[in-house]
Amino acid sequence: MDAYKSIKESIILGRYEPGMRLGEETLARELNLSRTPIREAIKQLEAEGLVVPFKRGVGVRNFTKEDIKEIYDLRSLLESYAASQAAINRTEEDLELLLSANQLYEAAIHRHIEDDLQSISNIVNMNTKFHDGVVTAAKNKHLYFHISKVVVVPMVFRSFYWYTDFQLRQSLEVHKTIFRAIQNKEPERARIAMHEHIFSGRDNVLKHFDEIKEAVK
Numbered sequence: 001m002d003a004y005k006s007i008k009e010s011i012i013l014g015r016y017e018p019g020m021r022l023g024e025e026t027l028a029r030e031l032n033l034s035r036t037p038i039r040e041a042i043k044q045l046e047a048e049g050l051v052v053p054f055k056r057g058v059g060v061r062n063f064t065k066e067d068i069k070e071i072y073d074l075r076s077l078l079e080s081y082a083a084s085q086a087a088i089n090r091t092e093e094d095l096e097l098l099l100s101a102n103q104l105y106e107a108a109i110h111r112h113i114e115d116d117l118q119s120i121s122n123i124v125n126m127n128t129k130f131h132d133g134v135v136t137a138a139k140n141k142h143l144y145f146h147i148s149k150v151v152v153v154p155m156v157f158r159s160f161y162w163y164t165d166f167q168l169r170q171s172l173e174v175h176k177t178i179f180r181a182i183q184n185k186e187p188e189r190a191r192i193a194m195h196e197h198i199f200s201g202r203d204n205v206l207k208h209f210d211e212i213k214e215a216v217k
Contacts, residue, residue: 003041072202083194084187086137094137
């Protein structure tokens with residue numbers, strides 16, 4: 001069992017609630033692992049911003065509305081820049097990967113079952129696959145590191161609960177617009193489309209912020 005993946009999944013799904021202390025000994029016992037992989041997993045999660053230091057040990061990060069606004073503002077700047085650079089630097093292999101990611105995203109949307117955790121998880125994973133593909137195509141080794149710091153995975157995951165079928169299809173269409181802009185080497189078009197796409201996600205999180213917070217309790 002991978003300690004990092006297991007703990008991260010529990011944070012995303014709300015099994016480990018915001019503000020909950022994560023003790024190495026307790027986690028090791030729960031996951032039937034030694035404390036060494038637990039310690040390494042916690043370090044990685046802390047680097048990603050999902051876990052924060054407490055007076056004693058660490059705990060699951062708690063996000064405020066102001067956090068969300070600031071984080072999504074940064075995401076918009078970084079990912080829209082990544083999209084513009086991808087339009088300049090992409091290879092044919094990058095395009096194939098992006099197209100495949102979009103096809104998988106579309107398939108996940110078609111299979112979507114409302115309020116089903118696995119269904120939502122598949123959508124989030126395929127959405128992430130596309131966004132990661134854009135960053136890869138940008139050919140800037142520093143971008144992924146910085147973007148990974150501002151992707152609020154639990155909030156992104158929970159926000160998909162409130163996406164209607166129309167909103168999911170709309171998200172897919174924006175993905176296709178971003179892909180075409182990258183394919184056609186139109187950096188400004190790619191930048192603008194990604195900028196609006198990230199802000200649309202931000203608006204959905206903020207609109208349902210109180211419900212999302214309640215859902216992860």
